[in-house]
Amino acid sequence: MNQTHDANPAHEAGSVYDGLLAGEADGHWAFGTSFEDPLAGVDTTVPEGVDPGDLAGYCLMLGDDALVLSHRLTEWCSNAPDLEEDVALANIALDLLGQARLLLARAAAADPAVVPALPDGSPVPPEDALAFFRDEPHFRNVRLVEAPTGDFAATVTRLFLCACWRLALLERLATSRDQVLAAVAAKGVTEVTYHRDYAARWLVTLAQGTEESRRRTSTALASLWPAVDELFGSHGVEPRMAAAGAGVDPATVRADVDAVVDQVLAAAGLERPQVPAMSGVRDRTGRDGLHTEAFGHLLAEMQAVARAHPMGMW
Amino acid sequence: MTTVDDVAPELVESFETTIGHHDRIEPRDWMPEGYRRTLVRQIAQHAHSEIIGMQPEGNWLTRAPSLRRKAILLAKVQDEAGHGLYLYSACETLGVSRQQLTEMLISGAQKYSSIFNYPTPSWADVGTIGWLVDGAAICNQVPLCRTSYGPYGRAMIRICKEESFHQRQGYELLMTMMRGTDEQREMVQESVDRFWWPALMMFGPPDDDSPNTAQSMEWGIKRHTNDELRQRFVDMSVPQAEALGVTLPDPELRWNEERGAHDFGAIDWDEFWTVVKGGGPCNAQRIAHRKRAWDDGAWVREAATAFARRSAS
Ligand SMILES: [Fe+2]
Ligand SMILES: [Fe+2]
Numbered sequence: 070m071n072q073t074h075d076a077n078p079a080h081e082a083g084s085v086y087d088g089l090l091a092g093e094a095d096g097h098w099a100f101g102t103s104f105e106d107p108l109a110g111v112d113t114t115v116p117e118g119v120d121p122g123d124l125a126g127y128c129l130m131l132g133d134d135a136l137v138l139s140h141r142l143t144e145w146c147s148n149a150p151d152l153e154e155d156v157a158l159a160n161i162a163l164d165l166l167g168q169a170r171l172l173l174a175r176a177a178a179a180d181p182a183v184v185p186a187l188p189d190g191s192p193v194p195p196e197d198a199l200a201f202f203r204d205e206p207h208f209r210n211v212r213l214v215e216a217p218t219g220d221f222a223a224t225v226t227r228l229f230l231c232a233c234w235r236l237a238l239l240e241r242l243a244t245s246r247d248q249v250l251a252a253v254a255a256k257g258v259t260e261v262t263y264h265r266d267y268a269a270r271w272l273v274t275l276a277q278g279t280e281e282s283r284r285r286t287s288t289a290l291a292s293l294w295p296a297v298d299e300l301f302g303s304h305g306v307e308p309r310m311a312a313a314g315a316g317v318d319p320a321t322v323r324a325d326v327d328a329v330v331d332q333v334l335a336a337a338g339l340e341r342p343q344v345p346a347m348s349g350v351r352d353r354t355g356r357d358g359l360h361t362e363a364f365g366h367l368l369a370e371m372q373a374v375a376r377a378h379p380m381g382m383w
Numbered sequence: 384m385t386t387v388d389d390v391a392p393e394l395v396e397s398f399e400t401t402i403g404h405h406d407r408i409e410p411r412d413w414m415p416e417g418y419r420r421t422l423v424r425q426i427a428q429h430a431h432s433e434i435i436g437m438q439p440e441g442n443w444l445t446r447a448p449s450l451r452r453k454a455i456l457l458a459k460v461q462d463e464a465g466h467g468l469y470l471y472s473a474c475e476t477l478g479v480s481r482q483q484l485t486e487m488l489i490s491g492a493q494k495y496s497s498i499f500n501y502p503t504p505s506w507a508d509v510g511t512i513g514w515l516v517d518g519a520a521i522c523n524q525v526p527l528c529r530t531s532y533g534p535y536g537r538a539m540i541r542i543c544k545e546e547s548f549h550q551r552q553g554y555e556l557l558m559t560m561m562r563g564t565d566e567q568r569e570m571v572q573e574s575v576d577r578f579w580w581p582a583l584m585m586f587g588p589p590d591d592d593s594p595n596t597a598q599s600m601e602w603g604i605k606r607h608t609n610d611e612l613r614q615r616f617v618d619m620s621v622p623q624a625e626a627l628g629v630t631l632p633d634p635e636l637r638w639n640e641e642r643g644a645h646d647f648g649a650i651d652w653d654e655f656w657t658v659v660k661g662g663g664p665c666n667a668q669r670i671a672h673r674k675r676a677w678d679d680g681a682w683v684r685e686a687a688t689a690f691a692r693r694s695a696s
Contacts, residue, residue, distance in 0.1 A: 136450075143444050143453075146460050147437040147672070150680025152468050152481075155437075159461035163454060170450050192563075197449045221683045277693065278686025285682070374506050375448040382563035383449040383556075 108171065108249065113178040116246045119313045124247060125180035126209065126306040127316050129199070130356055131238070132172030133210035136200060137364075138231055139165035140371060144218050154221075157267060161228070164260040168253060173199045175249045192382045193375070201375035205365055206358035212347065213296035215355070215364040222275050222282065223289040229268035230293060233329045234300045236261045237322035246314045269333045276337035291342040298346035301326075304356040402603050407533035410476040418602050421595070422532050423477050424493070425604060430470035431488045431495035433463045435669050439503040440512055448506060455552050456509060462545045469541060473534040489674045496520075497655070498585050500663030507560060507567075507574035513553015515575070515582040515620070521546045522616045523586065531603030554623065561628050568628075575624070576632045583647075584655045586613040592652075617645050 115121045142162035149155035177184045177195030184195045185202040193202070214231060218224060239261055242254035275282040301323045310316025334341060353359035375381070394413040401408055408414055437460050444460065447453035471481040487493040498516055503509070524546065527539045560567040587593060587609040599605035617636075624631050635648035657663065 140445065143457060146444055146457065147434075147441045147464075148676045148679070150676075150683035152434070152464050152471075154680075154683075155464040156461055156468070159457055159464070163457055163461070166450065166454050166457070170454070173450075194449075200450055201448065221680070274690045275683070275686050278690045279682065281682050282686030282689075370445050374446050378448065378564065378567065380564050381448060381567055382559050383452050 108174045108178060111252065112248050113175070114248075115179055116248075116315065119247060119315045120309065121180045122182070123306050123309050123313070124250075124315065125176040125183045127310045128172045128176035128179065128250070129183065130209040130304075130306070131235075132169045132176060132199075133208050134214050134231070134235070135165040135172065136169035137208070137210045137367070138214040138228075139163075139169060140367060141214065141216075141218050142224070142228070145224065150221055158224070161264050161267065164257075164264070168257050168260070169200075170196050171249070171253045175247075175253070178249075187379050191380050193379065197375065197383075201372045202379070205360055205368055208358060208360065208364070208368075209356050210360075211296070211299050212355040212361050212364075213293065213300065215361055215367060216293065216296065217363045219289065219292075220285060221271075222285040223293065225268045225271040225275065226286065226289040227293050228264060229272050229333065230297060230300075230330065232261050232265035232268055233326050234319075234322070236265055237326050238317050238319065241317045241322070245316065250315065265329075272333060273337045276339050286337070287339060287342075290339060291344055294342040294344050295347040299349075299354050299356075302354065302356070304354075402531055402601075405529070405531070405603060407536060408531050409533045417598075418604075419477055421599060421602070421604060422535065423474060423479055425599075426470055426474045426477075426535055427479070427484050427487070427493050428495060430467050430474060430484065431493060432499065433467035433470060434488075435495045435499045435673060436516075437463045438669055438672055439499055439501070439665075440509055442503050443506055443509050446506070447509075452509075452556065455556075459513070459549050459552065462549070466538075466542045466545070469538040470535075473532075473538045476534045485673075485677055489670060489677060491661070491670065494659070495669075496585060497658045497663065498581050499669060500658050500665045501578070501581050502664050505570055505574050507557065507570040508578070510553045510556035510560065510571070511574040511578045513549050513551075514557055514623070515553075515578050516585070517546050517549040517553060518620065519582045519585040519616050521550060522612050522619070526606035526612075529606060554627070557627055557629075571627075572629050575629045579632050580650065580654075581658075583613055583617070583650055584658075586610070586616065588652065588655070589650075614644055617647050621645055 115124055139162045142158050142165070145158045146155065146162075149158055173196040174194075177199060181195075184198045185207075187193055187198055187202060213227065216223075216227065236258065239254040239257045242250055243258060245251040245254065272286065275286045277283070301319050303318050303320050307316055308318045311318040311321070331341070349357070350359050375383075390413065395415075398408065398413060398415065398418075401412070408418075440456060441460050444453065444456055447456055471484060474484060475481065484493070488495065498519075503512070521543060524539055524543050528536055528543055530536045530539065557571050560571050590596060590608045590610045593609055596605060596608055600608070621631070621636070621638075633648045635646065637646055638644075639646045658666070661667075
């Protein structure tokens with residue numbers, strides 16, 4: 070085949086791709102897709118006075134929240150009510166996936182002991198070992214993000230609640246003593262502000278739209294509300310990270326988040342649901358690795374291909 | 384309906400001069416009804432292909448084996464939704480709404496590219512679709528950047544740029560798998576074996592069986608025949624397959640010195656027509672999926688309309 074190869078006209082000038090490959094680095098491509106190592110070029114030294122294990126645990130919490138919520142939003146792809154929503158939900162899922170990758174890579178760099186062991190010589194990078202080879206009890210996300218996707222009302226309601234909360238955390242984290250967390254947070258604030266505004270607009274639209282949309286929205290709010298309390302619980306690592314000037318204790322953002330949520334609920338003409346908070350099991354909740362039944366199914370699907378090929382290169 | 388007979392001769396002349404000079408026809412220009420109808424059919428079919436095309440790869444979004452690949456795939460499928468949006472907009476300049484077009488897709492009155500009626504049972508299919516399917520789409524679409532209808536041509540320029548990213552990302556995915564384990568290499572070969580022939584069919588029936596081609600070329604809607612484009616695609620893919628280390632599943636594929644092109648085996652046109660006519664492995668599934676998404680979203684679209692009306696009053 071050697072001579073034929075060189076004689077191929079498409080091989081020289083006149084390929085149909087001519088003129089298409091110009092602006093190669095035009096920033097079109099998804100955040101976090103252009104680098105093999107998402108932390109390439111970033112100073113990953115753990116700051117003095119910050120416990121590497123705490124830093125890793127804390128990054129897993131925020132990283133897993135983003136990873137799992139992104140996964141649920143991804144389920145909308147090709148299923149959204151209209152093409153604009155398909156594009157918007159994919160955008161938001163991509164932002165969160167980008168945050169997750171940086172945070173998981175940060176966790177692995179801070180404390181390699183959190184990364185599951187793989188066979189010798191496995192080319193699987195730490196971010197993927199964490200996402201695809203960790204068992205359910207080692208995931209630290211809150212339970213709100215793992216609830217099954219539900220309808221569009223449930224999707225925008227959850228996104229709204231999560232975004233209000235995450236935005237409050239990221240705004241404070243932008244001054245973290247950990248350079249990586251500070252950088253991820255600074256970028257994330259812009260992204261999550263957009264997520265919150267997108268979700269809030271839809272929440273008001275649906276609540277004030279038709280009778281059916283209003284019914285669906287208040288049903289969604291009532292079904293998600295029990296998992297909201299958990300967002301503001303402190304789980305050991307967080308207060309210690311806050312004391313070290315590197316993290317945020319979620320208990321301290323409750324008043325601010327409540328104010329924003331109440332304002333949007335008022336605009337939507339919705340009441341705060343009067344439903345009991347979802348308890349943990351012997352006080353263990355998502356942050357402690359205690360998850361809902363739906364989460365096992367999510368992981369089984371998400372991890373299937375990666376786990377079948379522990380020596381795989383992707 | 385406006386026929387050439389009813390209109391002022393200077394309008395017809397101006398249309399024909401524009402076409403003759405390879406200039407663009409714009410929405411407010413007069414155009415023959417047949418030209419408009421052909422364009423609506425072609426642009427709509429193209430738009431529907433972008434949207435239905437989200438499904439076979441979307442099938443792997445929740446199972447992507449690395450976070451980087453998951454991001455790339457999600458960005459790609461999102462691009463396809465964007466392509467659908469631009470093309471539906473181009474179609475709207477010809478007086479047909481997105482809602483009407485979607486209903487025609489769901490009822491089967493309009494078609495989409497048959498390639499998407501093949502299943503994606505393997506993760507490697509994500510790479511093969513990028514390499515071969517986006518690759519064939521580029522061959523078909525690059526000439527359309529110079530198509531005679533302005534809004535279509537401009538949409539195509541933007542789309543082709545993104546398709547070239549998809550093609551390279553898909554090829555890079557396969558290249559990475561080929562550097563992995565034996566099992567991964569087998570996955571790639573198996574996927575290429577399944578998609579090679581359907582990819583060749585993407586250029587449509589052979590020229591002697593393509594009744595609309597001549598008129599479309601005369602109007603500058605189409606710039607090359609199906610067989611010309613197919614040949615170009617084969618010539619382009621052979622060295623790429625070689626660099627990748629996969630075998631294209633065609634024992635008759637060889638370089639023909641005299642023609643300066645590759646000869647290749649006979650395409651199974653019976654299979655092609657079976658799939659076009661609805662008998663492919665995924666025809667029913669693809670339409671049912673689109674119909675479910677559209678029907679399930681009806682209450683959201685109604686709510687948005689009601690809210691907008693109330694806010695305006
Ligand atoms: Fe496309
Ligand atoms: Fe594409």
